[in-house]
Amino acid sequence: MRSYKTLALTLVCGACSLDLQNPNAPTVDQVTTSPDGVIALATGLQGRFASSYGNFAYMAGLVTDEFASTSAALISISDAEQGAVPSGTGIADNVFNSVYRTVRTADDLLTGATALAAQFDAGTRSGLRALAFALKAEALGEALQSYQRIPINTLGVTAPTYVPRAQALPLVRSLLDSAAATIAATPPSAFFNASILTPGMNLPNVIQIFRARYARMAGDDATALAAANLVARSGPTALSVLTFPAPTVNFYANVTGGTNGIAPRRQWRLSMAPQDQRFAYFVTPSTTVSGRVGALLDPWSRYASPQANLPVYFPDEALLIKAEALANQNQLAAAQAALDSVRTDCTGGRGLDDPKACLPALTGSLTQGQLLTEIYLQRRYELLGTGLRWEDTRRRNAIRGPVAAPGVPTDGQRCWLPYAIGDRNANPNATFTALPDPVEPAAFPAGCPTT
């Protein structure tokens, strides 16, 4: 039969092969077997990271007290700002789907960097691997701040298993430790830093702030303190930002208008101490703007320009983690000093483009409880739009339940998101029976069970 076909093909037309190449998109082999392809994966990873981070921060701001929908927004967004996130909505699914795309690309990059180890110099290979470890860890970290249980082994399986935070958090931390160890053993090459790492990002600082963040989440104050101390607090490397040259658009500018529109609630600014200047960094004060269900809003100033960069973290988060770790260890004076350096950060300060409170130092010596409350408060104003607020409210047992408009929420409104429909539809371990959506607390204020 084959020879008959070949003969027939030759008779009809010599060149009409049926095996065509796709000129529009490269195949797996074309990407993963060439150094250029693997380097492009590293860029793709950072692009996906920007998107999953944006989705996480956006959603977390809505279900806490940070954001509300603008007038033309979809109904699911105004529902979310009131604490309602029905299963199957984009709000419930986008974090999950985009996080696991980031994870997938990180895994692809690790595979490629390992397979082509011989074709990269040691410093470049180290940078590629550390980048993949760090961004995969942070993506999974965002997932476990949004869903009660998350899958952690997703490469090469069609039906990933969901595990509670007690199993997921150690994995996140060990990925970050691997990242730190990798670059400690072999510093990233100049080529990696100049041509692979996205301009504006400093990998060692990013790894250490993430280590501090998840060590704190795990209650490991010693590691949190050590890592926070390793994050640069001044100089050009102290900021790590994602950049959006035209025609790309930063995440918050992209969602400001139209059907995904959100803006910070005016209450965020109005609840500040009167002297606090940090609002000026983030928003343009308004007396008129209101949203779809009547929430009072202040439009963004920080992200109003479509090309505004998006910080990977704010440097003062390290100080706040440090203060919290010290306070937990009962080193109250040192904790208060760290906290004061956040409060007194003022114009000129450390020369960074970050929020500056310009508040006076605290007076007197605060108790441990007072310090932790003050840290919680400072985190609210320092870290707007990073999504960290949600875990802060959870940790403080400050989940206060859905607040229907025109009520204005304080703290967090719900514990978890419903699991993503996209996974439920195809993963037998994620069906409604195998993985019921978590039950939200019945009485408030509440904390959130993590198992």
Add this chain to the structure above:
Amino acid sequence: MSRHLLTLAAAATLGLAAPAFAQGVGTVQGRVSDAASGRPLPDVQVTVADTRLGALTNAQGEFSITAVPAGARTLTARRLGFQPATRAVTVAAGSSVRVEFTLDASALNLSEVVVTGSAAPTEKRKVGTSIASLDSTIVGRAQSVTVDQALQGKLPGAQITQNSGGPGGGGMSVRLRGTNSFISGSDPLYIVDGVIIDNGSSQLADLGTRANPQNRLADLNPADIDRVEIIRGAAAAALYGSRANNGVVQIFTKRGSIGKPRFSLNVRGSSNELREQQPFNLYPFDAAGLPLARFNYQDDIFQRAFGSDANLTVEGGNEQTRYFISGNSMAEDGILRSTSSRRSGARVNLQQQLASNLIANVTANYVNTANQFQAFGEQNDYGIMGSLFFAPTNVDFRPVNGIYPLPPSLGTNPLLAIDRIRNPQNIDRFIGSTKLTFTPVTNLLLDYSIGIDNTGFEQRQFVPRGSVLGTAPLSTGRSQSVFQGTRVINQDGVAAWSWPQVGPFQLRTTGGFNFTSQRVRITNAVANGLAPVGELVSAGSVFAAGQSEVELRTLGFYGQQELEWNDRLFLTGAVRYDASSTFAPSERWQAFPKLSAAYVVTPNRAGAFNSLRVRGALGWAGSQPGILNAYSQYVTFTQLPFAGRPGFVNDVTFGNPDLRNERAREWEVGAEAGFLNGRIGAEATYYDRLVSDLLFFRPLATSTGFSRQFFPIGSMSNKGLELLLRTTNVDRPNLQWTSTVTYARNRNLVESLAIQDFQSAGGYPNRIRTGQPAGVFYGSYAARNCLTGALLLDSLGRYRRSNQTVDMGATAAQRRAISGGTCNDSLNAVIGDPNPDFLASLLNEVTLFKKLRMRLLLDGVFGNDIMNLSTRAQNAGIASNSKEFERELLPYGDPRKLPPGFNARTQGIFEYWIEDGSFVKVREFSASYLLDWAPVKRYFRDGIDLTLSGRNLWVWTDYSGYDPEINLFGTNAGGLGSGQTTAADRGFDFGGYPIPRVWSIGARITY
């Protein structure tokens, strides 16, 4: 007779009976009589094939045709109510030859020769499946702008829908025997003179994401068409293999005829108007009861639009060469201001005898189509219809100091859009073919044809700065230029061998191949941040560009064996072996067999029951998922640039390395019967089709970083009945009246799916769901009392929405307490079905005094649901411009008063927007008069044919929107997420372009 079957058939198709190079003319005389009674037949038209010569028989059945070119000729005799008959004669120069015809009474013509689906020319009565054919007079009398419009209402089993009323034909979709695929679309395979042509309807710029303002069949000039053959299903279409699941429409253009050049000029002028305005909220008070000025924008948006169409053809030839040349110019303005379509083209068809046994046919058709469209449908940023439906009626849109005010919350100012937004398109298209027919010996026919369809489609879009609401980038203006080059090359070869007759048996063996290469290339440049002056991309300050290139190749071989016995029983068996580059090499080669039989139970005879033929067929055919999915077998990475650097990430659509084609199995049985001496002819077909391995996206666990995969996801069936009845009601010398009735019912059912259900049109409440017809409406409903069936109302008298906890409570127990039972347990339900129960049409044709011809075509669709999202948009809080919203504004005490918030509540209840979409349209009306007074004939040999005609003149329907026929979705299938659409997406009215009422007047002059 059968020994020369092939030669005769070839003669009928090719128009040359035998090699003859004779000179001079002779005369043919003869007599025509009724085969049953032997009585002479008057008014029989006897014509000489390939010439324009002919005569009518007199009362004694006698005719005489003079000046017939010498040589072998084929004569055909045709009369109303009888089967046409054909005789071969040899005319000698300077002498006379006599021919006797006997005609069989029959209202159905089964002696016609068809080629579609049968590999080589075959008489219809020998084919085991139902084949429809329409000739140029039927296409021509429709007075339509496009070919597919001309087919509306004429074929049982074909749902031909005009999706929009835009100029240049609107977007037409043709659906033969129901929906047979999701992702591969619903349109049949179109072949013009042997060339597979592109009938894409995709728009290159956003004119309403999934809207269908025009499909590319609109580039064909209906006046060039000689004949259309349609086969509806897999059983008939097996020979077209992996592309024929949706049926095949084959179009043949005119050939020249032997004789001196004959010029024919056909001109037509038309007037298009909006059939009926929609009622809007013109209540002169606002919600607080304060006076308010309101405006009816329909007066400013719609216009009476004019069109013109001119065709000039020249045809002629001699024994060796025949030609047909035509030039066409069509211009039509749309009833929506600032929309228009222009088409001009030329065609040369040439037939040349190269040797005594070798004939070449060459066709060349160039056409330019230039459109100016406006966005409609889903396009709410700058679409005119969307802006009409979404704008409150109390905004004065007239410009102030030259500046057009924008609406308060959504869309644009429609007057601004009409004045300043531009969407010009330019299509340059060439369709050409060459066919060589070689008959080395009498019993062997060899055909080879090669054809090309090359289309350059350019679309620009200009949305000026500040002309739409919202933020950057669109508000900064957009200029876009997209160029799409589509090229289809098609090669076909057929060899047919007629075996010498053995006793009562006659055999024919046919084999052939087909190779098609289809390539689409798109380049796209878009600019935002436009300068204040300048419409082109170069006026922009922020740029983006894109490019894609797709090729799809299909190769197939086939063989067919025909057996006939005693000219009564006809058996055919065939198999096509097909491969497409779309599919994985392991699955690529597929066999599509077919078997069919036809038996003439009662040959034509006199009497009340005068003929019967029965037939049956079984066949398989496939479909491919369309050129946009041509590379779906590959697992690929996709570009994700970041921070100005190129990046790759896995494509979340996972390739399927085992991809294979969709496969349809169909059997059909049918019969044709004649009654009352042929005054009544009836045709009936029952079919049963099962399509399996239907391709669609199955979800993948998103935790793996993928979202979906192209996959054989399920199966679907279509079962139905097609009836056609043709009657001769009156047949008198000065009055003939005939009627044709068609009826078709189809039952579509999704038989199985690998997943429970999936959304068919992204973002819309319709579903593909096991156990339901494809595309059923599925969504929220108004809760009812389970005991009484009455609608449940809240304390203010508003409906309760099934999927809203505010209305129904949060728990099942609360729902049941409110409902008085379990009938409202499900949050969503199947709330409607856009598939019609049946289609029917009635055509009446009357001829008076042989000069005045009148025809009236009624075309109806029955039992289909429409979701009226246009009125839903009107009722939305921001718009509040519907007549129903007006009732909310009325003072308390008025019996029509609706409670406040009533319309806000119904926004979320999709059941509320379902309406019965049944309609009957006066699809065509025409009256033609032949002006053949002597003074006229002195200048114009054949007189002047004057025609007054109308299309879509009246509609009887309960549907409340502009038109029950229009549909938001066109013929495109594909897209992802919120842009996804499948062939099952029917029955959505959302900002559609209303179909106009068209009156036209035309004249045809021949000399």
